[in-house]
Amino acid sequence: MKKADLLSTLFVGIDVSSRENVVCAIDYEAQKLLRFSVPNNHPGAIEMAEKLHAFLYGNRDINKLMLALESTSFYGIHIANYLSSCELLMPFHTHVYCLNPKMIANYKKSYIDLGKNDAVDAFVIADFARVGRITTAPWRGSQFLALQRLTRHRLHIAASLTREKTYMLSNIFLKFSQLSMLHEDQQPFSDHYGATASSVLTDFLSTEDIANMPLQALIDHIGQKGKNRFVNPGHTASLLQQAARNSYRLDKCLYEPLTLSIASSFNLISAYESEIKAINKAIEKTLKGLDPNAYHSLLSIPGIGPVYAAGIIAEIGSIDAFNSHSAFAKYAGLVWRENQSGNFRADDTVLSKAGNSYLRYYLIEAASHVKNHIPEYAAFYHKKYDEVKTHQHKRALALTARKFIRLIFGLLVNHQLYSKSRVSQI
The missing domain is CATH 3.30.420.40 (ATPase, nucleotide binding domain)
Incomplete structure (x- = not known):
């Protein structure tokens, strides 16, 4: 001025x-x-x-x-x-x-x-x-505020969903201890929170009921609840009965409260997932009223889906608000404080985290997906991972997110779509 x-x-x-x-x-x-x-x-x-x-x-x-x-x-x-x-x-x-x-x-x-x-x-x-x-x-007024409230609410619901799933695992372990301890290749269900898993954990009062049930009856139950989608329902039933026999036994007074708690958690998980779908539709509708070029620029980056693209746009608004990718990074709190005095320079510097925590979350999570789809970012991540012996993943991912900011800034400022020939130059 x-x-x-x-x-x-x-x-x-x-x-x-x-x-x-x-x-x-x-x-x-x-x-x-x-x-x-x-x-x-x-x-x-x-x-x-x-x-x-x-x-x-x-x-x-x-x-x-x-x-x-x-x-x-x-x-x-x-x-x-x-x-x-x-x-x-x-x-x-x-x-x-x-x-x-x-x-x-x-x-x-x-x-x-x-x-x-x-x-x-x-x-x-x-x-x-x-x-x-x-x-x-x-x-910037209400234009991006509407999208921001939706994306932040989606993040809130997603966090609640994760918290509920984690909480439910403790009750599952108490009721059916061996089921939660099986290796991935020994798990009877590919979806631990699906309809069939829900039925087994809530329709049967105890593990003894599963262990003592005739195998064919259990196969029929699994087939009915799974809508005959299991390739080998007999193998699934055998794994389930074996896990039930190896599980700890509880006093009978505990089974009903645990079953009610697990059923309640399944209901909450279903409700959260339903709400996330509804919010996704609302986010998509709101995005249509904003600048579609920025949205499509972000979607063109391999590994970036509608959720992360919408979240980033909602938090930054217009890219014109930043005069450089450094200002963008500072707003997100992805900058490091230098620790230097005289001839001393500390190897361990602290991430600022003084910026927009929501934007920083979306950028770091998006960078985690991008490194799995773009070789240049995967190589950069592994290089930074190997440079230190402590906090390797967090440090490497934060630095990858900082590099990712340059890509986002370049694409949005120039109104461009992602191109492999351009990524190494940004």
Whole structure:
């Protein structure tokens, strides 16, 4: 921003909480021009806009407005959305920024004599904007927020699904101990959470019922529940009975509670999987209203599917928000802090993790798939894996994700599809 623009800009810091928004407005000389608080609701947002408009309208020397607030959970979403699209403030070239709280906290440490209250925090945010420390793009409004809420909710449901499956395994081990201990080639079911596995674990009260059941009756039961899809139902039934005979026996009072718990977990797993399918459709529908070029550019990368492509787009919005792949990496928190003093340089550097944790998750998970499909990334991963003796996989995968960022940035900026001839040059 040019100095003339800075001199004519009102820098506004907003300390957001669940109940109220505390506002502090300063000029380029750090003079406090406004300080007030409003409720964190729609009437409060209108009041804030009217007070800012009244001040700007009465001060002809200030004709630009920069508003900054911390990205604290979801409490700031409504006010950022409202101010960025407020018609009353549009004549003042309004820009709204949601800032990383860690950056504000570290900046505040430069003031050794400041206390802690909402008014002080609002001033620090405004001053952070005044000195030109903001490097992120302005608030992009509801366009990508809808997709972001869907992709983040899908991630939440997927995490709940994984947690439920892990939890259910403990109950399965208690009821049918040997089933969960079998090697993969000895497992009777290819899908441990399928209809047949569910039936065996919930229709039979105990392992003794399975062990003592006539083999043909068990074969018929498996065939019926598996809709006759088993290639060799007799072999499956034999494996199941052998596992039942080798399992620990429990007191009879334990079998019914365990069976009910396992049945409940299967119901939850089925519900989670059904919800994920519905969310996938909603994500696909929402994507059609955004820039399809970015989506297809990401889908063209081997190993990247709709889930990771949608997640990355939802978190970065437009690639125009970043002036380089380094800025992109910093926003994702995939940068490493140098540890050097004099002739000493530490071999072990710490990953920042100060950026967008959701974006970092999608990038790392996507990189894990990409390395299995693109030889250049597989070679890079193994090279980094062999460089150290501790944290090999995590380190190599994070570095591969950092390399992957350059590919994403290049494709999105140039509106290109993936090409093998281009990957080694990025």
